[in-house]
Amino acid sequence: MVDVTIGAAGPIQPAEVQDVELYHPKSWVTKYVFSQDAKVIAVQYSITALSIGFVALVLSWLMRLQLAFPSSFSFIGPGEYLQFITMHGMIMVIYLLTALFLGGFGNYLIPLMVGARDMVFPYVNMLSYWVYLLAVLVLVASFFLPGGPTGAGWTLYPPQAVLSGTPGREWGIILMLSSLILFIIGFTMGGLNYVVTVLQARTRGMTLMRMPLTVWGIFTATVIALLAFPALFVGSVMLLLDRLLGTSFFIPAIVEMGQHLKYRGGSPLLFQHLFWFFGHPEVYIVALPAFGIVSDLISTHARKNIFGYRMMVWAIIAIGALSFVVWAHHMYVSGMNPYFGFFFATTTLIIAIPTAIKVYNWVLTLWRGDIHLTVPMLFALSFIVTFVNGGLTGLFLGNVVVDVPLSDTMFVVAHFHMVMGMAPIFVIFGAIYHWYPKVTGRLLNEPLGKFHFWITFLGAYSIYFPMHYLGLLGVPRRYFEIGETAFIPPSATTLNIFITMAALVVGFAQMVFLCNLIWSLFKGKPAGSNPWRATTLEWQTPETPPGHGNWGKELPVVYRWAYDYSVPGAEQDFVPQNLPAVARAA
Amino acid sequence: MSLTILFFLAPVGVIIAWWLSRQRLTAQPWLEVGAIGEVPDTSASSLPAATIGLGVFLAVVSSLFALFISAYFMRMQVADWAQLPAPKLLWLNTGVLILSSLALQYAYVAARRGRMEDVGNGLIVGGLFASTFLVGQLLAWRQLNAAGYFLAANPGNAFFYLFTALHGLHLLGGLVALGRTADKVWRGFELNQVRLSVQLCAIYWHFLLALWLVLFSLLTPWVGDFVVICRQLLT
Numbered sequence: 001m002v003d004v005t006i007g008a009a010g011p012i013q014p015a016e017v018q019d020v021e022l023y024h025p026k027s028w029v030t031k032y033v034f035s036q037d038a039k040v041i042a043v044q045y046s047i048t049a050l051s052i053g054f055v056a057l058v059l060s061w062l063m064r065l066q067l068a069f070p071s072s073f074s075f076i077g078p079g080e081y082l083q084f085i086t087m088h089g090m091i092m093v094i095y096l097l098t099a100l101f102l103g104g105f106g107n108y109l110i111p112l113m114v115g116a117r118d119m120v121f122p123y124v125n126m127l128s129y130w131v132y133l134l135a136v137l138v139l140v141a142s143f144f145l146p147g148g149p150t151g152a153g154w155t156l157y158p159p160q161a162v163l164s165g166t167p168g169r170e171w172g173i174i175l176m177l178s179s180l181i182l183f184i185i186g187f188t189m190g191g192l193n194y195v196v197t198v199l200q201a202r203t204r205g206m207t208l209m210r211m212p213l214t215v216w217g218i219f220t221a222t223v224i225a226l227l228a229f230p231a232l233f234v235g236s237v238m239l240l241l242d243r244l245l246g247t248s249f250f251i252p253a254i255v256e257m258g259q260h261l262k263y264r265g266g267s268p269l270l271f272q273h274l275f276w277f278f279g280h281p282e283v284y285i286v287a288l289p290a291f292g293i294v295s296d297l298i299s300t301h302a303r304k305n306i307f308g309y310r311m312m313v314w315a316i317i318a319i320g321a322l323s324f325v326v327w328a329h330h331m332y333v334s335g336m337n338p339y340f341g342f343f344f345a346t347t348t349l350i351i352a353i354p355t356a357i358k359v360y361n362w363v364l365t366l367w368r369g370d371i372h373l374t375v376p377m378l379f380a381l382s383f384i385v386t387f388v389n390g391g392l393t394g395l396f397l398g399n400v401v402v403d404v405p406l407s408d409t410m411f412v413v414a415h416f417h418m419v420m421g422m423a424p425i426f427v428i429f430g431a432i433y434h435w436y437p438k439v440t441g442r443l444l445n446e447p448l449g450k451f452h453f454w455i456t457f458l459g460a461y462s463i464y465f466p467m468h469y470l471g472l473l474g475v476p477r478r479y480f481e482i483g484e485t486a487f488i489p490p491s492a493t494t495l496n497i498f499i500t501m502a503a504l505v506v507g508f509a510q511m512v513f514l515c516n517l518i519w520s521l522f523k524g525k526p527a528g529s530n531p532w533r534a535t536t537l538e539w540q541t542p543e544t545p546p547g548h549g550n551w552g553k554e555l556p557v558v559y560r561w562a563y564d565y566s567v568p569g570a571e572q573d574f575v576p577q578n579l580p581a582v583a584r585a586a
Numbered sequence: 587m588s589l590t591i592l593f594f595l596a597p598v599g600v601i602i603a604w605w606l607s608r609q610r611l612t613a614q615p616w617l618e619v620g621a622i623g624e625v626p627d628t629s630a631s632s633l634p635a636a637t638i639g640l641g642v643f644l645a646v647v648s649s650l651f652a653l654f655i656s657a658y659f660m661r662m663q664v665a666d667w668a669q670l671p672a673p674k675l676l677w678l679n680t681g682v683l684i685l686s687s688l689a690l691q692y693a694y695v696a697a698r699r700g701r702m703e704d705v706g707n708g709l710i711v712g713g714l715f716a717s718t719f720l721v722g723q724l725l726a727w728r729q730l731n732a733a734g735y736f737l738a739a740n741p742g743n744a745f746f747y748l749f750t751a752l753h754g755l756h757l758l759g760g761l762v763a764l765g766r767t768a769d770k771v772w773r774g775f776e777l778n779q780v781r782l783s784v785q786l787c788a789i790y791w792h793f794l795l796a797l798w799l800v801l802f803s804l805l806t807p808w809v810g811d812f813v814v815i816c817r818q819l820l821t
Contacts, residue, residue, distance in 0.1 A: 120635040188646055192639050200635040205625035209613040230650035246738040265666035561615035
């Protein structure tokens with residue numbers, strides 16, 4: 001590898017970034033369906049992910065209805081309840097969050113933000129989407145097969161995942177594992193594109209340290225994902241063999257209904273290690289793009305450069321590296337060696353340091369900024385608050401002695417929904433409000449957006465704050481029905497009804513969002529090319545929405561970093577990245 | 587689990603750290619505004635994107651097999667483990683795979699020296715040897731099945747079938763790429779249009795050969811004994 005260092009004097013070779021030969025679509029089908037254009041693929045990813053996400057949202061309503069009004073719904077039995085939990089969790093984490101952040105935002109933003117014409121392997125990129133769609137369809141198919149989807153919980157722990165007492169044992173678990181395997185294959189195809197595009201296709205002047213933090217977040221998350229998803233792949237393949245061909249990788253000797261099963265000697269703990277070796281990095285696969293996007297939203301809408309850009313980049317890298325050495329904190333109650341617990345508690349708490357750096361930097365960016373409370377900004381601010389809230393309960397749960405009593409209660413549910421559910425979803429909403437004008441050329445309706453924001457934000461806190469309290473009372477998670485206990489007061493039932501009401505209201509607010517998306521596509525206010533007066537390259541395209549090849553005849557040249565807001569002496573309060581230095585020197 | 591993973595993650599971490607160390611992460615971008623003609627370059631590698639792409643893909647494949655191998659070691663510790671006697675045929679297969687790799691290396695050298703005919707020959711011979719290897723692996727499966735070593739009978743057997751199958755699938759994918767490259771040569775493409783493809787095929791083949799040697803050594807009994815000795819020393 002030969003790196004050319006920055007030479008202030010030396011002339012720039014014209015062929016530094018070679019222009020690529022693009023595939024030019026000839027028909028409607030190759031332009032909008034089997035498209036190799038990253039922007040179209042991004043929209044395809046986003047629509048698919050949001051659609052399947054709505055399915056998971058409805059599942060969460062059904063669970064909440066059952067918890068608030070036990071035994072009032074004839075179509076929700078214990079088996080169905082477990083199936084709803086499993087599918088809700090898996091869809092939200094993998095098929096919505098991962099796919100939307102990397103497949104959706106990654107595809108749209110990486111080429112535009114680094115000044116490339118497209119991803120480096122467009123054909124593979126197209127395949128990535130179609131394999132992802134296939135994975136989603138395989139998953140959805142399990143709803144319609146005998147026995148329904150699997151009810152093994154989103155962690156799919158063996159042995160119960162393949163035993164006959166678990167719902168969906170016939171087809172559900174097979175389809176779930178196959179779908180995961182497909183998803184990982186599809187993701188790898190996309191991931192290769194995201195990484196190599198950032199490495200090789202940046203335009204002239206776009207050094208790594210001039211990249212917007214969004215690209216840094218997505219890039220690092222993709223590297224983590226490429227190394228961590230194989231663990232889930234290994235676990236899924238081996239569990240599939242256990243289920244289909246009777247091998248004993250994970251299943252120990254078991255007597256079921258008085259019958260000795262053919263399994264013997266397998267190690268369920270091995271699956272837990274594999275699952276969480278993927279599962280914990282997965283948290284950061286979702287969080288790092290969110291961190292990056294939030295940094296850009298805050299900087300743009302507070303008209304101020306991001307505070308401590310270098311630290312932000314280093315923190316992203318540090319979090320990425322640390323995310324590989326904390327996985328066993330999900331396994332404190334698995335009976336593993338206590339020294340392991342000590343080690344993993346330490347690494348878990350260390351991760352709080354780079355994370356805290358990021359939070360401080362966001363707050364310091366806001367300090368004395370010219371804060372515009374636009375909808376994207378509102379969502380970005382709510383992310384910071386929510387992420388801090390969820391992160392603090394994470395410090396509780398990261399300690400073994402606190403985790404053991406709380407592990408199986410609603411406290412954990414509240415914790416991870418705050419930190420990994422609501423926080424990234426807020427960023428997704430903020431990002432959609434922010435970049436929708438670039439994708440469609442029209443702004444989303446602002447009053448509807450504010451309505452959506454306030455209901456979602458306040459609603460989320462109405463749902464999850466009381467849930468922490470329920471957890472401290474000892475209300476267990478995963479239970480279909482609590483029934484009569486000696487320690488849970490009747491007021492817990494009232495609280496459950498309140499939470500369910502809040503969940504239904506928040507859910508309906510998402511319908512408003514959906515209507516806004518569709519309505520604004522046709523009737524929204526025309527946005528112009530740079531409605532937020534932002535500096536990054538995607539707002540400087542010659543056309544909005546950007547045309548095929550993004551940049552017209554010539555690639556942009558980058559002269560500065562991505563955060564020149566409110567520069568003293570500049571003509572405007574922002575200086576685009578591709579504006580030559582003259583303006584600033586004046 | 588953790589030890590094997592460390593063996594894998596450490597080199598990956600070193601490569602990433604080395605790469606990062608050359609990216610001027612200590613730069614202060616807010617102070618560096620490039621005037622015309624002074625725009626810093628992107629510090630992208632001079633290697634083609636496809637080569638970098640293959641490198642990243644090989645890292646993913648390594649991660650996959652490192653995790654399989656760590657699962658193998660963990661599962662080995664349970665009492666019901668029985669090592670499967672590796673069929674003699676595997677030695678022959680290994681030889682064939684080495685020949686296949688050599689043939690592709692020959693094609694690559696020929697491509698660099700501009701001898702188009704030898705490129706075609708090298709690719710075809712390499713492809714034939716690789717196919718022979720795959721057939722040989724299937725024969726080894728049949729021998730084992732005939733001898734009563736079924737997939738589900740013991741985790742040792744299951745891992746054997748799993749490893750060979752996954753390695754075979756990766757080789758099969760490589761054969762598709764090889765076929766496309768050979769097709770280009772056949773249809774008389776210019777040398778500089780196929781040189782990169784030939785090089786990437788050769789790299790992938792060498793990688794799969796190295797991977798096979800690792801897997802093969804794991805599947806032969808003496809490595810199992812060696813691991814047991816190491817574990818006793820460590821504990």
